[in-house]
Amino acid sequence: MVVRERIMDAARKMFRSYGVKGVTMFDIARDCGISKKTLYEHFEDKQSLISESMRELLDDHIRFNATNQTDSANAIEEHMHQMQFIRSKARTLNPVMLYEIEKYHPDTWKEVVSFKTDSILYSIKENLRRGITEGLYRKNLDIDIVARMRQLQLEAAFDPTHYPADQYEIHNVMDEVTTHYIMGISSPQGQQVAYQYLHIKEEV
Known part of the structure; x- marks a missing residue:
């Protein structure tokens, strides 16, 4: 692995584990086994x-969103695959x-905000349209409102002011809100399909 890749790998892991504020360039250089001078030769x-x-x-x-829709058998499977992907990222994040980037690094946070609208919100709306067409989601859904509601659910799951890390596991929060979301938007036919993906039993 070349030096620049080693630096990025170390920085990525440290930022995701400890946040960005408390990690210094010295910490990253030490983790890589290089000098600060070498580090600054690669990153300003x-x-x-x-x-x-x-x-x-x-x-x-x-990149994941670009292939998930075509690779999934239906809208519910597509949504669940996306949640599995987010959960896999959340385990190391x-x-x-995110809180510190929003507070201390506004330029980087602008990219995150654009991503939320251009990718996350867009993919949620497309999934809702697909599910309605397939008969798995209720036809009377207001796509704009429901999509924004879902986006806010996901954002809240990653917000330590709503779900403090010392009290809640992110994957548990996501499982609960996802089950609530899918069962709420699904048609009777869709709920039968959802049981298979959510691993819950139909109440008798």
Whole structure:
């Protein structure tokens, strides 16, 4: 692995584990086993590392969304695959990282905000349209309202002010809100399909 890749790998792991504020360039250099001088030869400052790390995270999600729709058998499976993808990222992502980027790194946060609208919100709306067409979601859904509601649910799951990390596991929060969301928007036919993906039993 070349030096630049080693630096990015170390920075990405440290930011996701500890947040961005408390991680210094010295910490990253030490973790890589290089000098600060070598680190600065590859990256101008910590901001450049933060920006690139976040861009990689967002681009990875965009690439996944591009293939998920065609690879999924139906709208519910598509949505569940997306949640599995987000859960896999959440396992190695400290919510404090996003909170600190929003608070201390506004330029990087602008990219996150654009991603929320251009990718997340768009994919939720497309999934709702697909589910309605397939008869799995209720036909009377207001797509704009429901999509925004779902987006807010996902954002809240990663917000430590709503679900403090010392009290809640992100994957448990996401499981609960996803079950609530899917069962709420599904038609009777869709609920039967949802049982298979949500691993819940129909109440008798």
